[in-house]
Amino acid sequence: MESEKKKNIGNYSSSDERAIFDKFDKKVTRRKALSVAAKVGIAGAIGVIVGVVGGYFAGSAVAPPKTITVTQTQRLTETVTSTVGAATVTVTERVTETRIVTATTPITPTVWKPKLEPAEITVLSSPDCADYLKYAAEEFMKIYPQIRVEVVPLSWEALYPKILSDLQSRTGVYDVFTIDVMTLGSVVEAGAACFDDIMKEHPDIVDPNLDIADFEPMYFGYGSVWAGKVYGFPVYPNHMFLFYRKDYFEDPKIRDQFKAKTGKPLKVPETWEECIEVARFFTRDYNPDSPTEFGIALMFPTTHTMMYNVLNWLGPIRQSPTGLSKYGKLDLYYGDYCTADGKVWFANEDGARAVKLIQDLLPYAPDPFGSDYGETVAQFSAGTTAMCPQWSVPYGDFAKALAGGDLMKAREIIGVEMMPGIIDQGQLVRKPVSGGWALGINNFISDAEKRAAFVFAEFATSKEMDLIHWTKFVMPPARMSNWERPEAREVLSPALFDTYAKSMRSLSYRPRIPQEPEMERIGNPLWQDIIAGRKPLMDGLKELANEWQKLVDQFKHPGR
């Protein structure tokens, strides 16, 4: 596991971020953050009821020691595999006993409270971070009553131009803002405050427990560090998963049908080729006995979704051993669409392969070009599809729709796995697309506001709050120390948590250069034309690559 992690890290070549990754890599391997799953879960489903976070007032010198209490219902499950004749039969025997386990994990209270002048700060937030940031703001104002924090949620589409126009015009309307990982370059160029400079100028507001090295290094390096300098603290990391109907995949009758039809055992697909076969089986037009009408919920609209979703197919090819030898190590400025030296690489047979893998899946999806995030979530929630590649956030919606909100039941119905990939040189390469948000600060605000904004950013991304946003708001931890907490695993779905951990270091990346928005404007509709076959495959890929190359060439790489 550790050597695998090192290998993955070794794929990144950006000079300045490289150093950061090296530094953090040592820390990660030492902590063995990713072995959480093995430590905690043994072949069984462990139920969770509540992660109650009590009496937390970080920073208050008078606050009592804090604890996180987790009460969990534990069900012991035993899996027995035996051979009957030629067939291997897996029997899952359930409920040896049910018991309530209560664990108390102490959280070291932060006895640190810097002196801040009265100020009002406005936080511009993406919708998925907004509830948590509102909560964080309330808690923050309890500690610092002289600071007023207002959180303004805005849709993704409105948020990004709003941040940029505010920074460009230097009006300082918004003090703190959420930065989508791939927009970092443009936000920095527009005038985001450099955290290194703030910490240098105001050492008194740097929390002794800040522990920057505790931030998950890939996300920190990708979403917060630009040209070797820190411009934000990660709020939460994210990436895409393959959600599937666990109840169907484990149903002996359905498994027999699959075996009879394909001659293979039914399993959660690991490669896109397998996914095509499974999706076909679960599509009623091709299998009248299918419990679902369609195999998979796909989204290839002309929106922002296109830019990230395509990488679930292109990323594994780009980062396969063959891809790395052909296109060089990944540079996090350019991401997976480019070679190490910033050349758009996919106008060739490798790019065509990725598109064909997508195209082969299309017949098994309800409406791939007319669906976006909301539609695919609805399709899986309604039981129309057996699989759904999605971000983590809709898990709550799935649990509500398919299990009536019963999280225990949801674990039996909803399965979570890493996004499928490809086999290359005998190696399975899976690279789900990464996402996530960091908290940045406006450089064009008063000193008092900047100090308050920085302390708020520290507070909202602190270890304690980082755990709370997972337990209360289903936003995964950005702190490695929280990935080691057993109670964090138990909160929602151990499968989801484990899959997070598993894919955390095996991701594909969008470009984060300032030209990225223009790449989207050109790319989103063009990708759809190519995937839908409205443009000849190779011609379309060449056209897109040429257009993108013009934009990528405008970027001056800070490391060169």
Add this chain to the structure above:
Amino acid sequence: MSGLKAKYYFILPIIFFYLFVTIYPFLYMLYISFFDYNLARGGIQRFVGIMNYLQAFYDPVARGSISFTAFITVTGVIVETLLALILALLVVGIKGESLLRLSFLIPMTIPMAVSGMIWRMLYNTTYGPVNYFLSFFGIKRISWMGDPIYAPIAILIMDIWQWTPFLFLLFYAGLKNIPQVYLEAAMIDGASGWQLTKSIRIPMIKDLLMIGVLLRSIDLLKLFDSIYMITGGGPGTTTYTFSYLIYQVGFITGINLGYASALSVILLLVIILLTTLLIRALKVERLLGGG
């Protein structure tokens, strides 16, 4: 102070306000249309002359958006005008007129954000009532938002649904104001229903017909909200109107204010040109206070 002078002082604040909120932004837009001005790349970069304007003619997406805007404007105006006229002619004087009149107006009163959501649900490929209804006629599921043939039709249907009531109201009001004496005189002379419509009703509301066509043309040339709510310009760029393209370039994925400003200036010039031509062709200067 003379009365005339006082009048000028009184309207001065309005003039300043107008200059500040309309003329200044317009001039600034004109100014930045000659620059490479991209918010994502650090704001104003350099003077590029008319490059942004030239780009609009070479940009295949811009050309496609012009075609779609022309299609939706011409088709929308023709269908909506005819439909509204027929409805108005049918409704005037029938039993339950006021109830029908009221019900026809409902779509127009629904905010665009709400009607957009409603139509998005209606058009949903998997669960939408439209496809469910069509399935009774053996029609297989249509991807209203994902198929380049059906997406423009979906936009057109929604626009007809929402804006035909406006024209209906205009024509209905005109028909109601026709002096009864003309119709009675014609009936005494033995005019048939069709003759009454052809020779009296339609000529009497001709001015309103022209105004209706003009207003809807201007509206459709600027069509944005239904595209934003339903198709997002897709599939591909099939349903990009010129306004939607400006939005995409200037505010969403592009943030290229220089190019977006040039596109806006072009749209403005096109609207001015077309409306002038329409006003002349439809001979409505008199109604607008001209000629």
